[in-house]
Amino acid sequence: MQMTRGMRLPEAKAHVAEKLGVSPPDLSDPVIMNEVRETLGFGRITTFEISHPTQPVAIEAKFNIEEVLGVPVNSVRRFEARTRGCAQQNRRERTGGDAT
Amino acid sequence: MDSESRIPTRMGDGELVHMTRSEIRADLEAGTEAAARRAKVPPLTEDELDHLLDIYGSPARFTGVDIGTEVVLSYDGSGMKTIASRRQDLQIYEQWFGADTIELHHVDYSFKPVKAIVPFEAQEMHDVLLRVVAPVQYGAQPNLGLYSRPDGPVPNWAELLPLGQIAEARAAQEEAVPMAVKDMVYVCEAMHEAGADGVDFDTSAAAGDADFLATLLAVEEVRRRCPEMGIEVGMSGEFVLGMHGEVEYDGVRLAGLWPREQMKLAVRAGASIFGPVVNVKAGKSCAWNIARACTIVKPCARDATIPIHVNVGMGVGGVCMTKYPPVDAVSRASRACVDILKVDGL
Numbered sequence: 001m002q003m004t005r006g007m008r009l010p011e012a013k014a015h016v017a018e019k020l021g022v023s024p025p026d027l028s029d030p031v032i033m034n035e036v037r038e039t040l041g042f043g044r045i046t047t048f049e050i051s052h053p054t055q056p057v058a059i060e061a062k063f064n065i066e067e068v069l070g071v072p073v074n075s076v077r078r079f080e081a082r083t084r085g086c087a088q089q090n091r092r093e094r095t096g097g098d099a100t
Numbered sequence: 101m102d103s104e105s106r107i108p109t110r111m112g113d114g115e116l117v118h119m120t121r122s123e124i125r126a127d128l129e130a131g132t133e134a135a136a137r138r139a140k141v142p143p144l145t146e147d148e149l150d151h152l153l154d155i156y157g158s159p160a161r162f163t164g165v166d167i168g169t170e171v172v173l174s175y176d177g178s179g180m181k182t183i184a185s186r187r188q189d190l191q192i193y194e195q196w197f198g199a200d201t202i203e204l205h206h207v208d209y210s211f212k213p214v215k216a217i218v219p220f221e222a223q224e225m226h227d228v229l230l231r232v233v234a235p236v237q238y239g240a241q242p243n244l245g246l247y248s249r250p251d252g253p254v255p256n257w258a259e260l261l262p263l264g265q266i267a268e269a270r271a272a273q274e275e276a277v278p279m280a281v282k283d284m285v286y287v288c289e290a291m292h293e294a295g296a297d298g299v300d301f302d303t304s305a306a307a308g309d310a311d312f313l314a315t316l317l318a319v320e321e322v323r324r325r326c327p328e329m330g331i332e333v334g335m336s337g338e339f340v341l342g343m344h345g346e347v348e349y350d351g352v353r354l355a356g357l358w359p360r361e362q363m364k365l366a367v368r369a370g371a372s373i374f375g376p377v378v379n380v381k382a383g384k385s386c387a388w389n390i391a392r393a394c395t396i397v398k399p400c401a402r403d404a405t406i407p408i409h410v411n412v413g414m415g416v417g418g419v420c421m422t423k424y425p426p427v428d429a430v431s432r433a434s435r436a437c438v439d440i441l442k443v444d445g446l
Contacts, residue, residue: 003201003372003373006406057233062233075230078229
């Protein structure tokens with residue numbers, strides 16, 4: 001929220017907390033946020049002992065972040081554009097016509 | 101006989117000394133008074149000085165902010181290829197250090213050298229973004245000096261000035277500015293196309309007022325071309341050196357600007373985050389330095405309409421000028437900036 005919207009911290013915390021359904025102080029509580037991140041698919045810290053192989057990570061998690069917080073994530077937009085373009089082209093070549 | 105106990109604390113050069121509570125308080129008062137005189141800003145209040153005394157009068161190895169008042173930690177120069185590859189180091193910053201934002205950069209940390217290898221850097225940015233959750237910005241220094249001889253094409257104004265060739269020195273800086281702007285915009289646009297969440301113009305104004313002008317003009321153009329991009333302007337010093345003396349941005353002369361006025365111009369240009377800097381005096385205590393830093397930055401933080409991320413690190417923001425800043429000094433300075441200045445990040 002700071003980078004893309006230039007929000008100062010109290011406003012940014014309030015905005016994010018509302019979107020996540022928590023209170024602003026909860027945002028820095030790792031116990032609460034671990035559950036929130038799991039529920040919303042925001043990505044978490046993984047270690048050998050704590051693995052989440054079916055959970056979204058990295059670019060996958062950023063898709064969920066963009067959706068829930070309602071902020072544009074540049075890498076998500078670029079990922080969509082690059083994969084949609086490739087997928088459509090591939091389908092076109094396989095079907096020999098309009099991929100849609 | 102001195103009956104006060106002595107508290108371990110640091111000097112600006114990192115030396116661990118022992119001062120009484122009264123001595124620390126005296127340094128805090130001296131630091132804020134020095135800043136108020138120099139920058140022509142109000143000194144800290146008695147309550148603020150009392151709070152700083154609580155922080156710097158503690159013998160604890162580490163201190164922190166109150167639960168619930170945490171701020172964003174943005175990192176310049178993360179992913180240094182220290183332990184592994186750059187992309188792996190950035191993953192380390194996210195996963196192990198808990199960095200809120202991370203920064204891809206090149207070891208030759210200026211826009212001019214990066215310009216020549218932009219496709220490689222953009223590829224790295226593209227690949228990093230697939231592997232991390234934290235926002236990634238690309239960082240580099242405007243570093244106007246690189247456009248002067250022997251590194252660049254224009255005459256070296258740092259050599260012309262001591263010779264009294266003021267007009268020639270000014271002309272050289274004016275010639276360098278559009279070159280720097282063009283390079284910065286080129287790199288930033290490439291990073292945006294690669295998917296970067298933001299860019300960081302680090303150590304802006306390092307070469308003086310013309311350097312700051314180049315930065316502001318680049319920010320303006322990047323904002324125009326990439327409306328949604330995060331743009332952080334991080335400064336290099338507490339006031340803008342008048343190496344040219346007469347350059348202006350939007351009718352405001354840049355030489356001699358302090359953080360509040362620097363921030364206002366950064367906002368006008370289109371920055372989304374501003375990082376003020378206050379340099380450390382190595383011969384003074386960290387307590388003196390943090391009082392001085394908080395005094396100078398306070399008007400900036402109070403009046404800002406964009407997030408303020410104070411530079412707190414080696415030699416700035418009340419932290420000792422040492423290669424490995426001790427955590428006692430870093431944690432005290434960080435907490436002081438958050439508690440007193442209500443900053444949005446560090």
